[in-house]
Amino acid sequence: MLTLIINSSYSIPMIYKYNNDEKLDFWTPAKIKKAEHLKTRNIGFKTRNTKTIKNTIDSSKYTKSMPPLEKKYVLINNTIIEATNVNQIQAYPIGLLIIRNHAGELFTCTASVINTGNGNIGLTAAHCLFNNATKTYYGDIVFSPGFNNGQVGPLGAIRVVQKIVTDEFLNNNNDQFDWGMVKFNFNIGGHPLQAFTGALGWEFNVGNDTPIPTTILGYPDEGDLQNCPNDGLTLCGWHGITHLVDDYYVIPDLEIGKGASGSPCMINYDPNTNLGTLYSDYASFDGIEEEALLPFYNPILFQALLGEIIGF
Numbered sequence: 678m679l680t681l682i683i684n685s686s687y688s689i690p691m692i693y694k695y696n697n698d699e700k701l702d703f704w705t706p707a708k709i710k711k712a713e714h715l716k717t718r719n720i721g722f723k724t725r726n727t728k729t730i731k732n733t734i735d736s737s738k739y740t741k742s743m744p745p746l747e748k749k750y751v752l753i754n755n756t757i758i759e760a761t762n763v764n765q766i767q768a769y770p771i772g773l774l775i776i777r778n779h780a781g782e783l784f785t786c787t788a789s790v791i792n793t794g795n796g797n798i799g800l801t802a803a804h805c806l807f808n809n810a811t812k813t814y815y816g817d818i819v820f821s822p823g824f825n826n827g828q829v830g831p832l833g834a835i836r837v838v839q840k841i842v843t844d845e846f847l848n849n850n851n852d853q854f855d856w857g858m859v860k861f862n863f864n865i866g867g868h869p870l871q872a873f874t875g876a877l878g879w880e881f882n883v884g885n886d887t888p889i890p891t892t893i894l895g896y897p898d899e900g901d902l903q904n905c906p907n908d909g910l911t912l913c914g915w916h917g918i919t920h921l922v923d924d925y926y927v928i929p930d931l932e933i934g935k936g937a938s939g940s941p942c943m944i945n946y947d948p949n950t951n952l953g954t955l956y957s958d959y960a961s962f963d964g965i966e967e968e969a970l971l972p973f974y975n976p977i978l979f980q981a982l983l984g985e986i987i988g989f
Contacts (some may be wrong), residue, residue: 741881741976745952746792748875750868752831757866769951770874771894771912771941772822772830774801774837776815778808785909787895787940788820788859791955792876795860795987796869800879801939802960803842803857809850814840820861822874824896827910832873838862839989841982853924855960855972856939858986877941878954881976884921891919891926892946892953893933900934909936916946919971926971932962933969942971 751760770790777783786805791798799820807814818837823830842857863870883889893916898909905913915933919926919942926942933940938960943953957971 742954743792743878743880745878745947745950745954746871746876747950747952749872750866752865752873757868769823769830769894769912770871770876771951772820773824773896773910774805774939775819775821775834776805777817778815779811779813785896785936786938787936787959789894789939789941789955790822790861790871790874790876792871792878793983793987796871796876797861797863798983798986799837799859799861800941800955800958801857801859802958803846803855804960805939806840806857806859807842807847818859820859822870823912824910825912827908832863832870835870836862839986841986841989843978843982845978852961852970853972854978856958856974858982860986860989875950875952877943877952879979880944880954880956881974881979883944883956884919884926886921888918888920889926889944889956890917891928892916892943893937893940893959894943895933895937895940895959897934898936900937901932902934907934909934921973924973926957926973927963927966928969928971930967931969932967933959 748760750757752758772788774786774788775783776786784805786801788799788801788805791800805815806818818840819834820837821829821834822832837859839860840857841859843854845851845854846857861870865873892914894912894914896909896911897905897907897913900907902913902915905911907913915931917928917931919928921927940959941953941955942957942959943955946953957974959969960972961970962968963970
């Protein structure tokens with residue numbers, strides 16, 4: 678079942694628009710509408726020298742899960758107000774990721790804010806952060822949480838200042854590791870982004886041999902989702918069952934579409950708070966088996982990347 682997500686915040690006037698770099702003019706709605714939508718390509722490339730992510734986490738102590746976090750504040754007329762009503766000025770932790778490559782071309786993916794002690798960390802697909810053609814990370818990336826119907830979200834555009842993916846993806850373009858993390862440059866009144874958007878929880882080793890009731894939210898373009906414009910500019914949701922098969926969670930007979938790359942795959946999604954617990958992200962579509970592939974997170978690598986991105 679597919680649900681079209683309607684965000685009521687766009688009818689509320691005088692919402693603060695956060696843009697921490699006036700030079701970031703590439704995220705304007707008119708330009709975003711002309712952007713392409715990234716989709717993973719299953720082609721390898723030669724090994725390159727990369728910074729090795731060293732795991733310094735004691736495997737007996739690493740966090741096995743993190744609960745969702747409700748937003749604490751909203752911004753009205755540039756004033757911070759405690760969020761006493763979760764429906765007051767919707768600010769999703771999920772949003773549009775707008776990427777500009779070295780040639781100045783725009784692409785889009787989906788990303789989400791995850792619950793961390795830092796408060797400014799997000800997760801998306803690795804191929805939305807690392808350019809296989811140039812063997813480099815994309816330079817200019819911004820994030821608009823709550824972007825919908827071609828309009829930026831209540832917080833505007835937020836600059837991504839750090840990106841990181843696993844060496845397995847850097848060296849082998851391995852779809853199994855098609856996930857990465859970003860750090861946002863956001864601080865209003867001493868509060869990080871997750872204080873205004875809320876944040877998804879995260880968990881590992883979900884499902885095993887059992888079906889997994891799952892919600893996926895993202896910005897699909899040219900996909901198979903029904904009751905969705907599939908224009909890459911509208912936040913849509915898929916609700917159904919995934920299965921763990923080998924090293925992937927899979928959804929048979931579903932191609933979510935370009936632009937949905939990086940969409941969070943959640944259990945226990947609550948539409949009243951727009952929160953759930955992340956366990957994977959939409960990474961690719963297997964055209965031979967005709968199924969969506971969602972990578973299985975290695976908990977030690979996940980913690981290692983999280984430590985690296987927070988430490989940058």
